Amino acid sequence: MEYQLTEPARTLKVSAVRELLKLTQTDAVISFAGGLPAEDFFPAEALKQAFERVFTTGNKALQYGLTEGYTPLREQIGHRLARRDIHVAPDEILLTTGSQQAIDLVAKVYLEPGSVILTENPTYLVALQAFRYYSVKIVPVLSDEQGMDPEDLAAKIEQYHPKLVYVIPTFANPTGWIWETSRRMNLIEECDRHNVLIVEDDPYGEIKFAPDEHYPSLMSLAQQSGKDCVVYTSTFSKTVVPALRIGWICGTRALVTAMVRAKQGADLHSSSLDQQALFQLLDQYDLDAHIGTIAAEYQRRMRLMITLLEQQNLEGAHWTEPKGGMFLWLELAQDLDAEVVLKQSLQEGVAFVPGTEFYVGPPQKNTLRLNFSHTGREKMTAGVERLGRAIHECVSSVR
């Protein structure tokens, strides 16, 4: 028969990152491409014990669970959020299959064909992909290292009447940037005034290199000023392990209830066995100490990567040293195209994601995203050397 796929299903492509990830499942390529946490630091033994404890609680642990997710885990998440000035009851939290599903569920209950959403530019490409299935119009707002430009934000709200703004205000993907508090406040006030929902995506916020530095979440700022225009999503994929795929979204009861209903149709519920194991882990294991350990290690890796890049003498290249997260955003000399560099790099045996992937509209082609969290010292040294070699070769062929 002749299949009649929807337009998004016919026209949207598989993301290059995911395809690269497939390539790099062999060891031939050193990959700075995926947003992968460091495997050698996974709390595997603690997690194994957590699963063992779940199995001792009896067979009911293996039965169907609630769509909302395992209640004791939602309570724990509530306690962890309270320490960061986000105050939500368990029924204002929905457990999801990674924060990716949270993004999709917001879209599902909030966006219609033709709805306009605003995003930073560049921004997380798989969020764009999720949104595009709803046939929405995505409008980028001018963004810099301090966040969205207030004037452009106001102009775009005025012009497009968006339903939703999607942002990653702390250690953004792909840039690693952090919004200034004044920009955060401005976003909340603008959106509250114009009835625009803010989706705050915060997968990296806890992985900060200066432990005492405080970057207030949009959700906490909004709650402090009595505003209900923010939904907040995060995940344990970066702080525990990705394989469990446990994320969550929180917000007002009205929004969370709508998303629970949508999730029921979407998959009934996420793995309740994994949720119970994560509850057991959080109950017995010092996750904060663990996060401190990986943040310190990621900072070391990031500094090593920067040192190695400096040694490559890449004329015209620049970057800002990240204060947290997992990514370094690299701008090459103006006349270089990161997609061309990628082809050369793959021949050298190193992968990254060209910036092009992350832009809405015309991309800045000389940019690329490097993940520094996943690769240890030895491989990182070899990988950056290969990358340097590839860039130098591209420079020679361009000039």
Next chain:
Amino acid sequence: MEYQLTEPARTLKVSAVRELLKLTQTDAVISFAGGLPAEDFFPAEALKQAFERVFTTGNKALQYGLTEGYTPLREQIGHRLARRDIHVAPDEILLTTGSQQAIDLVAKVYLEPGSVILTENPTYLVALQAFRYYSVKIVPVLSDEQGMDPEDLAAKIEQYHPKLVYVIPTFANPTGWIWETSRRMNLIEECDRHNVLIVEDDPYGEIKFAPDEHYPSLMSLAQQSGKDCVVYTSTFSKTVVPALRIGWICGTRALVTAMVRAKQGADLHSSSLDQQALFQLLDQYDLDAHIGTIAAEYQRRMRLMITLLEQQNLEGAHWTEPKGGMFLWLELAQDLDAEVVLKQSLQEGVAFVPGTEFYVGPPQKNTLRLNFSHTGREKMTAGVERLGRAIHECVSSVR
């Protein structure tokens, strides 16, 4: 702010089954409501060992996985399907979060606002809920114990030009009915001729009470006649345990590739730890023997339920003895309303799902669904007595 939820998000209700499931998480109510497998037969020890083996394979098991799902598990599923005359390669199989997500992903790549889909009537209510988020028009086809009525099917295809037909041809939810092979063939021919995609939902097909009885899947029949108009979905929720939420969907590469892309935006991938554990389980454990065991037990429970119902002398009530699956479909006397009976029943301490929930359009109000798989002898005896009492009380107040 004033939220602007989409119309489905505003108007679709949480299913009564899920709400009942919440109620019945206490032990006060004996529940025949949920579609729950029997906990006392879960292969808990084998599953525990399967998880232990995954943890010995190293930390990479805890990293991000492929959107398609863990490849060795897809290979195993392929082998299992081949024995039932369904022939698909691993890249024609997508692992999902339960078969519920498979239904949602088909909808996501295939349905647009206003698309028409055909269903049996009554049919699985949470599939209806998934479809309704896509603002489609659901048209019921006259159905009886042998499947969809061929004349009505032809007429509805002619009149509505549907994009998709959703069916549960073997041990249907809620009725337990089984389509005749001739009806299966007729559906495939009609749909192939008119370019209509068939979604075959088969969560119960392996739980058959006569081990040697053969009910050919639509997918196998279509493949045998060289037709590509069927996608097939099933799950390990009923045959292993629900908590893992591991289902799958298979079909031609064109359709599966589109669904993989959609799943990437929807949640990147389902729990890869659980997928690896299920692979380990299938590798070392005799799942077929286990399925034989639970099928025999469910048959005993079903016969007990029928014996107990007969003892209640419910005037005007009738049912067909199921040949597999988990549900008994009960028709009460014409003048009884199962929703009224439910209210009375909850006071007596027993729950079920009124048939109303499963109908598209005007329901047959004197019907209800009883799950016989979850409840052991003692509770079932008490539960059916309570149900009988509730029905008799309703009879007295009606007449």
